[in-house]
Amino acid sequence: MNTVRQSFAAEPERFEFGAAPLHKFDLARREFFKLLGAGVAVFVVAKDALAAQETPPGSRSFHNEELPKEITSWLHVGEDGVVTGFTGKAEMGQNIRTSISQTIADELRVPFESVRLVMADTSLTPFDAGTFGSRTTPTMTPQFRRVAEAARNLLIGVAAKEWNVAPEGLVAADAKVTDPASKRSFSYAELARGKTLAQNLPAEDPVTPATEWKVAGKPLPKVDGRAFVTGSHQYTSDIRLEGMLYGKVLRSPSFGATLTSVDDSAPKAMSGVTVVRDGDFVGVTAPSVHEAQKALDAIRAQWKEVPQVSSKEIFSYLKKNAEPSSNERFRHQKGSVEEGLAAAAHRLETTHNVAYIAHAPLEPRAALAQWTDGKLTVWTGTQRPFANRDELASVFHIPESSVRVIVPDTGAAYGGKHTSDAAIEAARLARAAGKPVKVVWTREEEFTWAYFRPAGVIEVKSGISRDGKLTAWEFHNYHSGMSGIETPYDVANQHTEYHQVPLVLRSGSYRGLAATANHFARETHMDALAHVAQIDPLEFRLKNLSDVRMRSVLEAVAKSFGWPRKKTQEGQGFGLACGFEKGSYVATCAEVAVNHASGDVRVIRVVEAFECGAIVNPDGLRNQVVGAVIQGLGGALFEAVEFENGRITNPHFAAYRVPRFRDVPKIEAVLLDRKDIPSAGAGETPIMAIAPAVGNALFDATGIRLNNLPLVPNGLRAA
Amino acid sequence: MANSLEIEVNGKRYAVSYPPDTPLLYALHDELGLTGTKYGCGEGQCGACTVLIGGAPRRSCQIPVSAATAKPITTIEGLEKDGKLHPLQQAFLDAGAFQCAFCTSGMVMSSVGLLQTNANPKREDILQFLQGNICRCGTHPRVIEAVQHAARMMLERAR
Numbered sequence: 078m079n080t081v082r083q084s085f086a087a088e089p090e091r092f093e094f095g096a097a098p099l100h101k102f103d104l105a106r107r108e109f110f111k112l113l114g115a116g117v118a119v120f121v122v123a124k125d126a127l128a129a130q131e132t133p134p135g136s137r138s139f140h141n142e143e144l145p146k147e148i149t150s151w152l153h154v155g156e157d158g159v160v161t162g163f164t165g166k167a168e169m170g171q172n173i174r175t176s177i178s179q180t181i182a183d184e185l186r187v188p189f190e191s192v193r194l195v196m197a198d199t200s201l202t203p204f205d206a207g208t209f210g211s212r213t214t215p216t217m218t219p220q221f222r223r224v225a226e227a228a229r230n231l232l233i234g235v236a237a238k239e240w241n242v243a244p245e246g247l248v249a250a251d252a253k254v255t256d257p258a259s260k261r262s263f264s265y266a267e268l269a270r271g272k273t274l275a276q277n278l279p280a281e282d283p284v285t286p287a288t289e290w291k292v293a294g295k296p297l298p299k300v301d302g303r304a305f306v307t308g309s310h311q312y313t314s315d316i317r318l319e320g321m322l323y324g325k326v327l328r329s330p331s332f333g334a335t336l337t338s339v340d341d342s343a344p345k346a347m348s349g350v351t352v353v354r355d356g357d358f359v360g361v362t363a364p365s366v367h368e369a370q371k372a373l374d375a376i377r378a379q380w381k382e383v384p385q386v387s388s389k390e391i392f393s394y395l396k397k398n399a400e401p402s403s404n405e406r407f408r409h410q411k412g413s414v415e416e417g418l419a420a421a422a423h424r425l426e427t428t429h430n431v432a433y434i435a436h437a438p439l440e441p442r443a444a445l446a447q448w449t450d451g452k453l454t455v456w457t458g459t460q461r462p463f464a465n466r467d468e469l470a471s472v473f474h475i476p477e478s479s480v481r482v483i484v485p486d487t488g489a490a491y492g493g494k495h496t497s498d499a500a501i502e503a504a505r506l507a508r509a510a511g512k513p514v515k516v517v518w519t520r521e522e523e524f525t526w527a528y529f530r531p532a533g534v535i536e537v538k539s540g541i542s543r544d545g546k547l548t549a550w551e552f553h554n555y556h557s558g559m560s561g562i563e564t565p566y567d568v569a570n571q572h573t574e575y576h577q578v579p580l581v582l583r584s585g586s587y588r589g590l591a592a593t594a595n596h597f598a599r600e601t602h603m604d605a606l607a608h609v610a611q612i613d614p615l616e617f618r619l620k621n622l623s624d625v626r627m628r629s630v631l632e633a634v635a636k637s638f639g640w641p642r643k644k645t646q647e648g649q650g651f652g653l654a655c656g657f658e659k660g661s662y663v664a665t666c667a668e669v670a671v672n673h674a675s676g677d678v679r680v681i682r683v684v685e686a687f688e689c690g691a692i693v694n695p696d697g698l699r700n701q702v703v704g705a706v707i708q709g710l711g712g713a714l715f716e717a718v719e720f721e722n723g724r725i726t727n728p729h730f731a732a733y734r735v736p737r738f739r740d741v742p743k744i745e746a747v748l749l750d751r752k753d754i755p756s757a758g759a760g761e762t763p764i765m766a767i768a769p770a771v772g773n774a775l776f777d778a779t780g781i782r783l784n785n786l787p788l789v790p791n792g793l794r795a796a
Numbered sequence: 797m798a799n800s801l802e803i804e805v806n807g808k809r810y811a812v813s814y815p816p817d818t819p820l821l822y823a824l825h826d827e828l829g830l831t832g833t834k835y836g837c838g839e840g841q842c843g844a845c846t847v848l849i850g851g852a853p854r855r856s857c858q859i860p861v862s863a864a865t866a867k868p869i870t871t872i873e874g875l876e877k878d879g880k881l882h883p884l885q886q887a888f889l890d891a892g893a894f895q896c897a898f899c900t901s902g903m904v905m906s907s908v909g910l911l912q913t914n915a916n917p918k919r920e921d922i923l924q925f926l927q928g929n930i931c932r933c934g935t936h937p938r939v940i941e942a943v944q945h946a947a948r949m950m951l952e953r954a955r
Contacts, residue, residue, distance in 0.1 A: 170896025170933050298892055305897035306885040306904065308832015308872035315831035323826070365826060367818040439836045439844055439898040439932050488834075488898030489932055520837035700895055700935060707934030730841035730930065738923045741936040 116155040116269040158266030165205025167197035168486040172697035183292040184225035187252040197484035207461035211659040211758025222284040287691035287752035296696030314443040318513040324506035325373040327359035331723030334380040344372035353509040385723035399576040407575040417549025417570030421540025429598040430785040432717035433529040440488020441523040446503035447513040457500040458487035465497040492586030524728035530587030533557020535598035545610040558591025566621040589761040600654035600769030630664040634686035638666035650778025654769035660757030661689035665766035669774040676792030686747040690754035702746040705763035713768035806874030816862035823861040832872035843929030846902040853909030872901040887946035895933035
């Protein structure tokens with residue numbers, strides 16, 4: 078069976094903030110050349126001139142759909158030979174500035190160093206729904222290949238005309254077009270000189286196969302690396318404008334509280350301070366952050382609070398408050414679970430609770446806003462610049478054409494920077510102050526007023542035959558989401574369902590979304606089944622898997638890890654887990670050590686095999702895979718947002734534990750390069766299998782089955 | 797001006813007009829425009845704001861600017877000499893030891909502090925010393941590799 082899945086449009090699930098409305102790009106062709114100088118430009122514009130990309134909003138079917146072919150991206154080859162690509166995607170550490178540049182260089186046949194990328198600027202780049210869902214590589218890579226190929230052909234055409242020869246015989250390489258017959262050549266710079274050639278392209282698929290890539294596929298270092306090690310890169314929070322003020326916003330003491338009275342006489346008496354009040358919005362501006370904070374602290378406000386659910390009761394609350402009417406879009410059924418269970422030799426039921434966790438990107442939400450003649454420019458670290466632009470336009474009742482959102486390469490997001498909170502706050506304060514205003518959230522604000530990866534309850538029921546084959550599979554996720562909810566294992570009788578619950582805490586995207594929770598539940602349950610069946614966990618999985626790519630990552634990880642391993646020390650344990658999501662495959666092995674006396678748990682070694690089709694940049698990919706393992710260890714072992722009476726009770730790094738140097742095991746990433754399969758994204762899937770691998774290893778070490786995340790917030794003592 | 801504080805940063809003297817109880821971080825980052833030093837938590841927990849004061853790594857978010865006038869301060873901007881990167885900067889660059897890189901300045905400054913007191917640190921020393929620096933992207937193994945590599949380079953150079 079050929080199980081290469083090529084149609085892997087992202088599920089825009091509930092917690093992947095919906096795509097924004099579609100918009101025309103409004104930079105006129107003439108403006109484009111004015112801005113960039115003469116040269117050769119290629120625009121790829123959708124048939125209907127609308128930039129329909131990503132999965133359209135409202136389409137939330139359970140099954141994957143083919144991606145729309147309409148694409149928008151463009152490229153300019155200047156008179157100096159500099160190649161500029163334009164994309165609405167944002168760089169936040171996932172290293173797409175590098176990988177996209179590689180792709181352009183590869184297809185245009187120019188040196189990597191001559192390519193630059195303009196990213197995530199609503200006035201300069203094509204519309205983009207946002208940088209999320211592991212969509213950049215599968216959508217942007219083929220788009221830029223098409224654009225670059227077209228630009229190359231345009232340049233060949235110019236040369237052919239110049240020499241009066243047929244273009245078919247000419248060769249493009251090393252930023253030159255050469256006529257092999259006469260040995261004449263023109264550089265791209267020479268060909269672009271004095272031209273304002275532009276071409277619209279239909280979306281075709283003529284791309285260089287991965288086996289012939291020369292620049293792509295190589296472990297090239299991160300673009301602008303020097304700017305990062307010297308501290309010269311300007312993140313949003315680093316940008317300064319003439320006369321700029323610093324802003325702070327008054328927060329309620331608890332979620333859902335409403336303002337009943339404000340006394341702002343004390344801050345108003347402070348030098349250089351402006352207080353801004355607009356309904357429930359109260360903020361201050363001052364000449365420095367410190368003075369702004371003092372002014373904010375001097376405001377006396379009264380609030381009316383309302384009762385709120387606390388973390389102690391969250392899981393029973395989620396289960397009790399699930400929406401009663403089952404929604405067909407969220408349900409997948411085949412065969413009969415009842416019959417499958419009746420036929421089973423062994424049956425198993427498990428319940429898994431998954432806590433809220435925080436993204437905690439090291440650069441907190443930040444925005445700098447400037448109003449000029451009724452037009453608004455905002456620099457902000459967001460994953461959705463165009464949606465932020467639309468939200469700003471809507472909030473301030475101005476046309477979208479009056480708002481420009483620019484995203485400097487950002488201090489990470491992990492799914493946590495979709496919204497425009499800081500941008501709206503900075504813009505409101507700047508309008509009142511009549512000067513540019515910068516708002517940088519404090520760490521406490523970030524831990525409290527951002528949004529979280531939603532908590533969830535997952536119930537699994539299954540049956541296996543005497544020889545260890547799955548006969549029935551029933552899986553219910555309450556609240557946390559649908560990503561990765563479908564089992565990759567072969568089972569004739571299954572029922573998978575997602576149950577919505579009204580929000581308790583503000584919740585949204587997080588690297589991998591609910592796939593981490595769903596994989597944790599599924600792979601923990603599979604491990605328990607293997608134990609019931611008395612079959613080795615790897616063998617048990619392979620027995621129930623026909624997906625060739627999944628089998629490949631499992632076999633690769635087992636080989637590198639040395640599975641099955643014999644225990645040589647007290648407290649040692651080994652665990653395994655695997656998964657599939659968003660076009661890529663992961664399998665992870667973990668070794669743990671448990672100190673039975675102290676309850677101390679250490680993850681000693683992790684091997685992770687990952688396969689995402691043809692690899693664009695193995696070095697960047699390795700960073701993403703190792704990084705996902707480390708980040709995933711936090712949610713696996715100890716991260717949990719705690720809350721009571723509408724207050725987050727651990728909103729500091731001192732209380733909310735994230736992985737630090739001592740938590741990091743020895744990690745090996747095994748990257749499978751499938752040059753025959755289109756490149757998929759790699760930002761998310763590598764985080765999905767670490768939690769169940771560690772949990773299963775802890776079971777192996779102690780005989781204690783841990784069914785909830787985090788696994789061991791307080792260590793693990795033998796029962 | 798009531799405030800006429802002076803601090804020495806990267807070999808230059810600067811007048812600071814921010815109130816004296818302002819954390820050094822904001823004086824450096826916002827008033828002097830030395831934006832390589834980052835705000836990550838304001839609580840001394842993440843290490844992104846690490847600078848050297850009198851050669852020792854300190855969390856600049858925890859020190860009032862008035863307490864930083866006596867000793868010379870070095871920020872990430874002060875490491876490069878005559879267009880040549882400090883061996884630690886070069887090692888981070890060579891190892892690709894960053895992803896979003898928001899922690900990088902603090903990681904480099906803490907590591908400079910480590911190598912000044914311990915020229916040949918064991919892996920365990922590096923873990924211990926960098927335990928207070930958070931990297932959310934999970935680039936820790938490459939940071940360790942970079943520090944070890946820089947230590948070797950600096951020892952060879954000193955020979």
